[in-house]
Amino acid sequence: MTESTTTETVQSIIAELKDKPGALLPLLHGIQDALGYIPENSVPAIAGGLNLSRAEVHGVISFYHYFRDTPAGKHTVHLCRAESCQSMGSNALEAHVKNTLGIDYHETTADGLFSLEPVYCLGNCACSPAMQIGEEIYGRVSAESFDEIINDLGVEA
Amino acid sequence: MSITVYISGDSTAISIGANRTAAAVVKEAAQRGVEINLVRNGSRGLYWLEPLIEVVVNNERVAYGAVKPSDVASLFDADFLNGGQHPLALGSVEEIPYFKKQQRLTFARVGITDPISLDDYIAHDGYRGLKNALASSQAEVVKQVTDSGLRGRGGAAFPTGIKWNTVLNTPSEQKYIICNADEGDSGTFSDRMIMEGDPFVLIEGMTIAGLAVGANQGYIYLRVEYPHAHKALNAAIAKAYQANYLGDNIQGSGKKFDLEVRLGAGAYVCGEETSLMESLEGKRGLVRFKPPLPAISGLFGQPTVVNNVISLASVPIILDKGGDYYRDFGMGRSRGTLPLQLAGNLKHTGLVEIAFGMTLRELLYDFGGGSASGRPIKAVQVGGPLGAFVPESQFDTPLDYEAFAANWTVLGHGGVVAFDDTANMAEMARYAMEFCAIESCGKCTPCRIGSTRGMEVMDDIINNVDREKNVVLLRSLCDTLLNGSLCALGGMTPYPVLSALNHFPEDFGIDG
Structure with a gap:
């Protein structure tokens, strides 16, 4: 996406959502849904549109774990670290995932295919350990099933 | 006539292959020239049997589970569409002891109906509570909820009726109903199951709440980790608007109630009601001081009911069958x-x-x-x-x-x-501190600083650095968190930490 289309996208989302009560979160979601992240240079436009200071907008973006200010890889693996998944071996799975992808949390693989983020519960605790990639949720994830899923996605890409 | 086949569209069922099983059933049926009517229902909640297939045979539902795509051909061979015998046959779900021993009031329809079919909802006793609420005074509706003994199912267990009564009696031009659907606790998924499996019951509960306290705007604050629930809620809300169960003139009563889903953004602390309201207002989710109570000055400074999904989803049956019926359990x-x-x-x-x-x-x-x-x-x-x-x-x-x-x-x-018994409770205590450090909103010092110091102290205890001294320090730190934190995040992190320490001292390397 070129810089001018990015600016246009941001502007149209601001125009569409700015009059909602408490518009900032819906607006940030809109931008992240469209662009995959919230570019730092969109902050002044958002602040202007909502009559907020840039510091306020930046403060909100940085407060919420879900919002990101850099592009993610093609697929973001959200791996659950919470208690239920731990009780079913997610610590070992976590080590396997990091080792397989060669990255730590909040990082992206060199080929740009995968980003890794921790998540604290996907509500999939009846089938732990769990992870989410895009809108797909996976339960009872093992090292083997993880490799399979990742291979399939890698081929797709 | 086509045969109705139910395969759960619940996200946990999908996470272990329900979509693949459903696709295999559709494909196999087409190949064999059999007409089926596939319904993606919620989950019955017996997850070890998912992906579960239920087939309607002579008006009874016969179940098969757990069905892998590779089992599908043999199910057709066994004539499962007519209830044929098969190693995966379970009979009626209602006769499985796990299900039979339950008392499903709030979950009466989950796993049974098509979640986003309004007709199905109404055919299964839906909107009877609203009908009664529309025929009653506001005070009478609040009284039913008070009489039912319902307490906040989000965890704090505050009596719902008392909260509603405060909002009802606080005069204001604008009031709000907020549904707290930021179900962030590990090990919990009942809110998700309701929202995916019977979203209309939540919509009905919120509508009744709005009528009862005089609020015409509702928000469902939903965690972003629940994309399936988001879709189901939005689809159900659109149908409720079309059929005048939401909007300017609810069922011709002249009363108004609007409802919108708002997404959170991965902050656990936003499940705390005041932090949630800050977030809805478009701010960082910093916890507010109480008082003022949200019931008096909540969202945008207006009187606000904040209730958990299960609390609100329990309201329709209370209004349908009466507070006494619910209270008798x-x-x-x-x-x-x-x-x-x-x-x-x-x-x-x-x-x-x-x-x-x-x-x-x-x-x-x-x-x-x-x-x-x-x-x-x-x-x-x-x-x-x-x-x-x-x-x-x-x-x-x-x-x-x-x-x-x-x-x-x-x-x-x-x-x-x-x-x-492979779990190490000292590691779990350390994790509790780490989680608090990651999720702290940062407003109060005990939680913001105490959690990080707690992690360090736990590291020292685990690594046997001045262990005895550090256990004393950990207890003192927990005391500060318990008594000095602004909300339950810092205030309750000592529960997992101290319970681990008190009950499993050997994991901390000390004598009890």
Whole structure:
């Protein structure tokens, strides 16, 4: 996406959502849904549109774990670290995932295919350990099933 | 006539292959030239049997599970569409003891109806509560809820009727109903199951709440980790608007109620009601001081009801059958039913809605079937990441808010996570501090700083650096968090930490 289309996208989302009560979160979601992240240079436009200071907008973006200010890889693996998944071996799975992808949390693989983020519960605790990639949720994830899923996605890409 | 086949569209069922099974059934039916009517229902909540298939045979539902795509051809060979025998045949779900022993009030329709069919909802007693509410005065509706004994199912267990009454009696041009659907506790998924499996019951409950207290705007604050629930809610809300169950003139009454879903953004603390309201207002989710109570000055400074999904979803049946009906379930001051969620290292994980009063042991063994790994259950964490670890010696505690509190444990939102004897409770205590550090909103010092210091102290204890001294320090730090934090995040992190320390000192390398 070129810089001018990015600016246009941001502007149209601001125009569409700015009059909602408490518009900032819906607006940030809109931008992240469209662009995959919230570019730092969109902050002044958002602040202007909502009559907020840039510091306020930046403060909100940085407060919420879900919002990101850099592009993610093609697929973001959200791996659950919470208690239920731990009780079913997610610590070992976590080590396997990091080792397989060669990255730590909040990082992206060199080929740009995968980003890794921790998540604290996907509500999939009846089938732990769990992870989410895009809108797909996976339960009872093992090292083997993880490799399979990742291979399939890698081929797709 | 085509045969109706139910395969769950619940996200946990999907996470273990329900979509693949459904696709295989559709494909096989087409190949064999059989006409089927596939309905993606919610989950019955017996997750070890998912992906579950139910077929309507002579107006009865016959179940098969757990069905892998590779089982589908043999099911057709066995004529499962007419209830044929097969190794995966389960008979009627309602006769499976796990299900039969339950008392499903709030979850009456989940796993049975098509979640986003309004006709199905109405055919299964939906919107009867709203009808009664429209025929009653506001005070009468609030009285029914008060009489039912319903207490906040989000975890704090505050009486719902009292909250509503405060909002009703606080004059204002604008009031709000907020549904707290930021179900962030590990081991909990009942809110998700309602929103995916019966979204209309939540919409109806919120509409009744709006009419009762005089609020014409509702928000569902939904966590972003629930994309399936988001879709189901939006689809159901659109249908409710079309049929005048939402909007300017609800069922011709001239009364107005609008409803919108707002997404959170991965902050656990936004499940705390004041932080949630800050977030809805478009700000950082910093916890507010109380008072003022949200019921007096909440969202945008207006009187606001903030209730959990299960609390609101329990309102329609209370208004349909009366507060007394609901109150007749339960024990002591814990009235009605609690949808418990069995999670983690258990054989039979899933949803168990039952009247308060059963013991934790019955829940873990009679329903849960013991650990999934086959090893002894060492501890269970009840009530999410801020709940205490309950040792085996306390498994006979009845599931009741007061009985749990008497043990310094927490029933909370009813999530139960079991750990077998491979779990190291010192590591779990460290994790509790780490989680608090990651999720702290940063407003109060005990939580913001205390959690990080707690992690360091736990590291020292685990690594045997001045262990005895650091255990004393850990207790002192927990005391500060307990008594000095602004909200339950810092205030309850000591529950898992101290319960781990008190019940499993050997994991900390000390004598009891």
